[in-house]
Amino acid sequence: MSRNLYDVLGLFVSVCFIMALKGLSSPKSARRGNLIGAFGATVATVLVFFEPGSSHHHIALILGAVLFGVVVGVPAARKIQMTQMPQLVALFNGVGGGAAALVAIVEYLKLGSTASTPDVVATVFTVIVGCVSFSGSIITFLKLQELMTTRPVVFPGGRFVIAGTLVGVLGTAGWVINSLGTAPLLIMGALALAFGVLFVLPVGGADVPIVISLLNAFTGLTVAASGYVLQATLLIVAGTLVGASGTILTRLMATAMGRSLFGTLFGAFTAKPQAISEAGEARPVKSGSAEDVAILLNYAQRVVIVPGFGLAVAQAQHTVREMADLLTSKGIDVAYGIHPVAGRMPGHMNVLLAEANVPYEQLVEMEEINPTFPQTDVVLVVGANDVVNPAAKTTPGCPIYGMPILDVAQAGNVIFLKRSMRPGFAGIENELLYDAKTTLLFGDAKESLTKVVSALKNL
């Protein structure tokens, strides 16, 4: 294949990626956009085997590695439950960052002392950011999978350790650029890995999706930098697109959640160990039976359901729809109040409810539903906590302070379906649980809802 043809096809793939991102920004064209992106990526992967000047020495090994990657990646993506999807995205992002760092290391080893200064700088950048993205993503994965605590991990003097590590990374980077040695590069990589861990550890619950988005943008930039080292235009374009759009997306997400991006990014440096709120079990709460809940619902005129991650975990989407249908058939006005970050990520809950065929027009976004709460008789909170926690408004300094919430306290009655008194993902006590108009129904969300449905049928 001639160099020109190869480059033209590469340009075609770049255009595919731009179309893909453009498509993904609108609901109508999103799926098509993703397919265009996948098509472009496939073309690029086939194309690289025909790159002029390639040796084909290790073609069997390379094809085997690609096949192995497909065998691992596709079933993971196919089988994952929608509830666990954010951590899968984090994991995919992490391995991408790791791959970019490895590519830069190999190219560096090959160039040896012939590397030009711009190449070395780009390599250093790729290795640092790729390593941070890799280890940081692994930590976000562990947090979301709840394999480790979801609370911010802060230790005394933590910020000095983090700052020290960062200085170490930058210092070794200068060393690499000056001495062109292999050992400094590896030390720098190890320090960058440690920095990734330290950077993500102090990030708590609700901020984790923002960090995933940010690391995603980081990985994009590392891909662009490795494209510079390899003189591959396509990598530069694709990586930069992801880096730039990822940065915007991170900012949009932070705004939607009412978080300051700066605060999230530098939380590592400013976080202070916070007093763990005392166990709330000692205070009285009003718990009711499924029948009590059914009666409350039956005599309401307007019911708003606030779904949270607990609903998804219990796989109760279908039961909640059954209950909503039953209430609608009794002439009760039913709507779902969807918080932008209900679930684990912005838009996550819309995906989960769409999976259960909940009619799209019943899903009402936060800004639209909030003014209607004073006219709402009953709010049914199913497995949600942080998104209705008034502490976001009333308690400056708590991790979710400033996050916009669903104002359910304005409604006549609030019913919480909860498994236990355990606080939500952000780990903050919810005062609303102790309010006089709140009724709690303990148990698995799906079982509780099934009981409520049968009680409703008997009324």
Place this chain on the structure above:
Amino acid sequence: MSNGLALLSIFVLSVFIGFEVVSKVSTTLHTPLMSGANAIHGIILVGAITVADRAANNLQLILAIIAVVLATINMVGGFVVTDRMLEMFKGKPRAAKSEAGDSK
């Protein structure tokens, strides 16, 4: 224009395109968009295959092959999981009455 400068120009222009294409996106699509962008940076696979092809010794080859595996997982898995998410949005918005978002 030197080669390095040409690459730099491409970089700068791509930054602006990247900003532009996603400037207006609803919160509903944040997750799929992030996931889709995540799949696109799996294109590092092309770089991984290139360095594997040129590997001069076994150490370089082994590292490059690991990079190929990781990049493939990123790219293929990323596109598949994004498609699964978007499968549930089909026909949206408004005309969602009898959509059967049949999931596996």
